[in-house]
Amino acid sequence: MTQLEAAKKGQITESMYQVARQEGVPPEAIREKVAFGTAVIPKNSNRHFESRGIGAGLKTKVNANIGTSPSHHDVTEELAKLNAAVKAGADAVMDLSTGGDLDQILDTILRQAPVMVGTVPIYKVISKLMAQQKAPVEMAADDLFSEIEYQGRAGVDFITVHCGITRRNLAVLKDCDRIMGMVSRGGSFMAEWISAHGVENPLYSRFDDLLEICRQHDVALSLGDGLRPGAIHDAEDRAQIAELVTLGELARKARRAGVQVMIEGPGHVPLNRIADDVRQQKRLCDNAPYYVLGPLPTDIAPGYDHLVGAIGGAVAAAAGVDFLCYVTPAEHLHLPGIQDVHDGVIASRIAAHIGDLEKNLPQAGDWDAAMSRARRCFDWETMYNLAIDPPLARQRRGQSEDHSRDVCTMCGDLCAVKTFERVAL
């Protein structure tokens, strides 16, 4: 039985109890959210780890994309990235490997990860074809379903599938004046496949087959936004919204079949349209959890896209986004390394926490108040421990001249907090 099926039947699973404990809410509230589909607990029935929930009323979660590429693949490095992501506080990782021994890499990550693991199954299918000098369009529809089945058995907790790349939605895209066209890897492969074969996307036409595989292993669906904008100029156009409508329809079908489902979102979006985008997704997708990449409210900062993504992510989370996919400083330039993974997770966690403050989650406000109280009484140890990245905070101040005093080198004895202590109001 999937978490969703159990919830619908009124059963509170062990995973729901775990999530309830983490979030500090009653187990019955978690069951209800899962039953309504406003929250999901991605956890393959073949894997064992402490479950986390994603959805309305829960802490905003963070995903770190790791994985190899054709020109850079080393399983040891991937494990180091996994550890860096988990240590920095990621709630999930996605193995997006496209180079090296893909089965072995996924298997290793599934065995080692103490958090949920997602994939984009079409990457493996296409990567294997290309490694054999075959063209992506030589993929057979059954190859894709076989791979999804393999991954379901292997223990993958959630998969991104580009079911919304339909002939109809590509026709809508044709008449959009985009600069970047498509920037989704999986989405563009599906588009190429559809255009080469002249038939419908099998992930759409055989959606019921997909649901059956997912139901069997309780793999959560993450309906990918293959038509997401890859430039501020392209944001929120007819193609993007047409696909979102399709994803909303499919989300309802998935829930009816007992399959947990999230919706993926953009991408490059101007700052003032992010909240509108979130509200629209919630409306069109019956309040399914929203999983966004970034969003990036400007295109001009390669090398700093973790920061740009944190700006968009904070605004998105504040508006109701449930799950942030990190963006690293390597975005638009190269495959992220271990430090990039760390920096990306921290940036997204800051955004998620700012979102949680706006969502009025009590734990979030308590955290800030505790930090400020420690600051007020110069309790540096508590400040370090409460910092989003304790080792960094400790190390930075430890290198300054005043590290053994209670003040810092910014103000020294001219510290405003000390001066204010002398004020008799």
Place this chain on the structure above:
Amino acid sequence: MTQLEAAKKGQITESMYQVARQEGVPPEAIREKVAFGTAVIPKNSNRHFESRGIGAGLKTKVNANIGTSPSHHDVTEELAKLNAAVKAGADAVMDLSTGGDLDQILDTILRQAPVMVGTVPIYKVISKLMAQQKAPVEMAADDLFSEIEYQGRAGVDFITVHCGITRRNLAVLKDCDRIMGMVSRGGSFMAEWISAHGVENPLYSRFDDLLEICRQHDVALSLGDGLRPGAIHDAEDRAQIAELVTLGELARKARRAGVQVMIEGPGHVPLNRIADDVRQQKRLCDNAPYYVLGPLPTDIAPGYDHLVGAIGGAVAAAAGVDFLCYVTPAEHLHLPGIQDVHDGVIASRIAAHIGDLEKNLPQAGDWDAAMSRARRCFDWETMYNLAIDPPLARQRRGQSEDHSRDVCTMCGDLCAVKTFERVAL
């Protein structure tokens, strides 16, 4: 004659022409903004550099705070910070030095800076007292006015003065339940002085004397928010708003006297109150330019406060803030170093640019579109040149395996943009 006096008389100054050229708007539009006080051009009549405007309808500007502290002072390092700030694209620097030979440091910065220079004059007065083992409350009111006069003659373009720390506003603060109390250095010194002497703040009671000094050298006033919140918990309380009301009254007086004026803003502010804060400042201060520090929408990320400040700064700029004071990764931990200055300026410039996109400044949108067009056709040289930090973007990608190919190590031949080129829509 000050820029404001000239503007009121219908004269377009050389500085207004310079600003008009930079912003791509007619000189008469600049004159009008300066005359109405919705924009300022901080430029001491004794200094020579390419003027920049701050205010409504102009690009969001960025300030970098530099300066020594009692335990860390080296004039060579300050010059390196100045150069790092200017190279990274700062529109202004403030010399906040409190350690070493303060006159020499300020003099050096004023001679070397190709951008406007601001100060907080009370820092120098108090630092000199403390260096003589005297208590801050031993300051005489005339010491402060003399220092301001000295700095006006020396060429300082704008000064932060905490005129809103009045007996009345401190009484309001008394009954606010703050965690952090006051976190403004200049503000807390004024509060201590008022409480020790039992008389009104001379910067408030003798505001006309202050205006006369500023008018003489065309020093722009930046009315400091001494009661700004230093914790999310403390944000937007009665004390903060009472001071803002006072600053609005003083801003009107300053304009009437021909003195250009900006208003300073918080501080630590929850994300969803930032836009309200900006709208309120504009209303209460007759649309005077708004100069904010951060704002920081969370307290929990020491080591990453440049990123937190960029989140708050982007939202603030989008809501109409005109001038962002950077926050560096050193904030809350130690005095910023050269790399911190660079990182802080870049983070604030990203926030400012995202604000400019929302302000519909045509140059802003053109920048993003040009970057995306370069991305679309794999024109890496153009991408590097358009990046907010060209050397970093070039260096990062240059270290990856695929740097001599048109693709990057993220996707290699599985590049979505390349795949999409093969799609026949």
